[in-house]
Amino acid sequence: MTIANAATTLGAVAGEVVDLKALRAETDIATPIAELDRDLVGLAPVKQRLREIAAFLLVTRAREQVGLTSGAPTLHMAFTGNPGTGKTTVALRMANILHRLGYVRRGHLVAVTRDDLVGQYIGHTAPKTKEVLRRAMGGVLFIDEAYYLHRPENEKDYGQEAIEILLQVMENQREDLVVILAGYRARMDTFFASNPGVRSRVAHHIDFPDYDDGELLAIAETLVGDSHYRLSPAAREAMSEYIVRRRRQPGFANARSIRNALDRARLRHAMRLCEGSAIADREILQTIDAEDIRASRVFAS
Amino acid sequence: MRVTQGTFSFLPDLTDRQIVAQLEYCLQQNWAVSIEFTDDPHPRNTYWDMWGPPMFDLRDAAGAMSEIKACREANPNTYVRVSAFDSTRGWETVRLSFFVQRPAEEPGFRLERVEAAGRMIRYAVRAYSLDRPAGQRYPSVEPATEPRGRRS
Numbered sequence: 001m002t003i004a005n006a007a008t009t010l011g012a013v014a015g016e017v018v019d020l021k022a023l024r025a026e027t028d029i030a031t032p033i034a035e036l037d038r039d040l041v042g043l044a045p046v047k048q049r050l051r052e053i054a055a056f057l058l059v060t061r062a063r064e065q066v067g068l069t070s071g072a073p074t075l076h077m078a079f080t081g082n083p084g085t086g087k088t089t090v091a092l093r094m095a096n097i098l099h100r101l102g103y104v105r106r107g108h109l110v111a112v113t114r115d116d117l118v119g120q121y122i123g124h125t126a127p128k129t130k131e132v133l134r135r136a137m138g139g140v141l142f143i144d145e146a147y148y149l150h151r152p153e154n155e156k157d158y159g160q161e162a163i164e165i166l167l168q169v170m171e172n173q174r175e176d177l178v179v180i181l182a183g184y185r186a187r188m189d190t191f192f193a194s195n196p197g198v199r200s201r202v203a204h205h206i207d208f209p210d211y212d213d214g215e216l217l218a219i220a221e222t223l224v225g226d227s228h229y230r231l232s233p234a235a236r237e238a239m240s241e242y243i244v245r246r247r248r249q250p251g252f253a254n255a256r257s258i259r260n261a262l263d264r265a266r267l268r269h270a271m272r273l274c275e276g277s278a279i280a281d282r283e284i285l286q287t288i289d290a291e292d293i294r295a296s297r298v299f300a301s
Numbered sequence: 302m303r304v305t306q307g308t309f310s311f312l313p314d315l316t317d318r319q320i321v322a323q324l325e326y327c328l329q330q331n332w333a334v335s336i337e338f339t340d341d342p343h344p345r346n347t348y349w350d351m352w353g354p355p356m357f358d359l360r361d362a363a364g365a366m367s368e369i370k371a372c373r374e375a376n377p378n379t380y381v382r383v384s385a386f387d388s389t390r391g392w393e394t395v396r397l398s399f400f401v402q403r404p405a406e407e408p409g410f411r412l413e414r415v416e417a418a419g420r421m422i423r424y425a426v427r428a429y430s431l432d433r434p435a436g437q438r439y440p441s442v443e444p445a446t447e448p449r450g451r452r453s
Binding site: 105108123125131132134135136137138139173176177 | 353358363364365367412
């Protein structure tokens with residue numbers, strides 16, 4: 001009896017073989033992930049988790065083809081990490097990736113903060129939150145600094161109302177939108193601790209690690225390359241020294257500090273050219289030199 | 302008598318999936334979708350109650366669909382329609398409008414004759430449902446206790 005059952009089951013499975021490789025090629029799963037690998041420096045755990053999600057969505061689709069349904073998977077995420085670790089950048093790409101994997105229908109990203117969700121008087125919050133949710137349907141809703149929604153010191157705060165509406169939609173319309181909550185690690189932990197409902201509805205907690213010195217230098221190179229500048233070998237040397245020194249100072253914000261430093265270096269570069277010789281060729285116009293970076297007050301201390 | 306106004310009204314009522322497909326089309330054309338409801342079925346009644354402002358920033362039909370469901374729930378047994386407004390210069394008008402809910406029973410219209418000057422006969426169309434006051438016109442379900450159009 002059991003053997004006969006097993007035989008029929010096996011027969012059924014053999015009749016519905018799914019070619020995962022073909023499905024992989026067809027959904028073009030590798031391209032968005034390869035792009036992410038190429039464009040973003042470091043972030044190994046984030047990329048690993050994205051690969052897992054991509055594989056999971058592929059297998060879900062394969063399962064559907066042989067008739068194994070399991071309901072829409074929960075893809076709500078929480079991005080935690082220190083300032084400047086690329087949370088917003090990854091979220092912007094996440095919408096695109098999920099769209100290409102066929103999980104969200106449109107692939108647009110609606111980025112909001114507390115102000116966009118919470119109203120100013122009684123009865124103002126619900127329509128405001130619903131309007132934002134409506135706009136985000138079919139795409140990704142990115143709530144930056146989500147912990148501001150919850151103000152424990154004021155129990156009449158309208159933020160709680162927004163959280164409740166959000167939870168309801170996160171639960172009931174999982175196939176319509178993906179919610180990403182982002183913020184600094186410690187404050188997000190407090191937020192989740194005081195809102196267990198939110199924590200349990202967020203399946204993927206992704207932690208963004210700090211960049212090491214080598215990665216920050218690579219980021220600096222990418223940033224100058226994007227704006228058609230380049231670092232001279234001496235400037236490169238100065239930059240890696242800058243990173244080491246800047247990290248020890250207060251207010252260090254990973255890639256954001258690097259971007260700001262480069263913006264200032266570009267200003268000094270421009271100043272140097274204006275005050276120097278009257279002739280500038282293409283090479284001079286695009287090369288940031290060591291002195292542009294070493295003029296920073298980071299080297300003064 | 303089945304009221305026929307707007308697009309698709311000679312067809313069987315649209316299913317939710319068909320409504321979503323129509324909404325998708327509207328959004329593809331960059332039309333702004335809005336939801337309205339009324340209990341006065343007269344064909345010349347153009348001013349229906351609005352269910353919230355038109356949804357200008359909508360990207361996906363799911364958002365409009367959840368509003369339609371909310372409107373049906375708050376106003377059961379009335380007429381609910383979806384209108385799609387095209388803001389393109391030169392059009393600036395409603396391009397598509399169709400029912401997404403109608404009352405279970407539609408009593409229809411009667412013809413009224415009014416004698417005008419010189420015993421001339423004027424004709425008018427009047428819905429039977431208008432004999433009752435607003436809010437009680439389609440009473441086969443329990444009348445709404447809350448005033449209509451109030452949200453949240």
